[in-house]
Amino acid sequence: MRTLSLIVPCYNEEQSITIFYDAVAKVFDSINKTSDRYQPEYLFVNDGSSDKTLSILKDLQKQHPETVHYLSFSRNFGKESALACGLDASTGDLVAVMDVDLQDPPELLPKMIDLIENDGYDCVGTIQKERRGQGRIRAFLSTKFYNVIDAVSQVRIEPNARDYRLMTREMVNTITSLPEYNRFSKGIFAWVGYKTTYLKYESQPRAAGTSHWSFMQLVNYAIDGIIDFSDAPLKIATWVGGISCVLAVIAFIFVIVRALTIGGAVAGWPSLVAIILFLGGIQLFSLGILGEYIGKIYLETKHRPKYIVQEKK
Incomplete structure (x- = not known):
């Protein structure tokens, strides 16, 4: 049986963790319905949460010691660092990056696996068709950000692309070999190349809780992305x-x-x-x-x- 690693950054997500695990477990049941194809490896990265996120992860790990693992930071380092940590720790033949709030529908995983196994892709990314739940100004600025970074960067970043994607071990090894401290994952995923396709899906509401990204954090994130990938x-x-x-x-x-x-x-x-x-x-x-x-x-x-x-x- 092959292993599929799921990298799940968590920051104050005590309400979403159990819901996420149950939803993804059902998807793996359907994947392995006819034959045991993939063993999940859950890698929850606790990014310095101040709520009960860590204690819930510990309880979940005790319930499923073979498949559930967690890594807890000494403080909040940010989502990019959490993604880097998960990629470094992953051991799966395939590696997926997902958000714990279930805005990334796990039901896409079987299709993503088929595209890699049968169509020879190294990476299957995802794109939101619409940005529901966001204000018009934020959605407008987000779209313009992708227009700007595509115009000034040497690599193309798909508009409205999510971090949610499935990658081969070869691609993940290439990404983890990059030593840079300042990281913009969407740009890195595009920069390393490899054969990539995208699946589009309707935006999903959060399973629980609220977004922790403020408007200014998103602005700074956009500035970092432009500076990291363009002069x-x-x-x-x-x-x-x-x-x-x-x-x-x-x-x-x-x-x-x-x-x-x-x-x-x-x-x-x-x-x-x-x-x-x-x-x-x-x-x-x-x-x-x-x-x-x-x-x-x-x-x-x-x-x-x-x-x-x-x-x-």
Whole structure:
């Protein structure tokens, strides 16, 4: 029997864990209905939860010691670190990444397995057809984020793609070999290549609880994704700075010619202050972009671990 590892990041998900396990267990019963094809390996990664998530995981592991395992961080390191930890710890022939809130329907797993086994795919990803349950502004900005990152990045990231996917061991080994500290999983999955297809599905409501992603966290996540997979912001800053310099030279020549031909300087302190503030703003904007990249380099050179596992079973 082959093994299918399920990587499940958890952050304050005490209400969803048992529901998730029961739902996925039913899917594996259907997968193995005619013959024992896949043994599940549940890898729950507790990302520094402050509720009863860890105690529930411990109880679940005691009930199913052969298939359920957990890794608990010393603090909250973020979902990207939890995904990296799960991938590092997985041992399955196939590896799936899923959210514990069941917005990723486990009923797709049999189809995903068939596509890998019969059609030769290395990865089967998923795409939400619609973003139900999100505000219009958040859904609009999410769509625009994918448009922007596709325009500036060298790899294509499917719009509305989820982290939910099934991968072969070969692809997972390639991903875990990447040493970078700053990780944007959707970009990494696309960057490594391999033969990939996508399944579309209707968005599902959360099984329990509420989302822990705030609007600003999503904005920062989008900025990290763009910076991690493109140097376009640096090029934009360079072009903006160059154009500003050219305009400043033209304005300087205009002032000199006007003074020589008409006489006297053009009065207008407000316009002068506005120009100074405009150029100063461009400089600070450019320095901010440069600072983001330097900050990423600074974190990479520290060589700190992406996560710290305090307890595991």
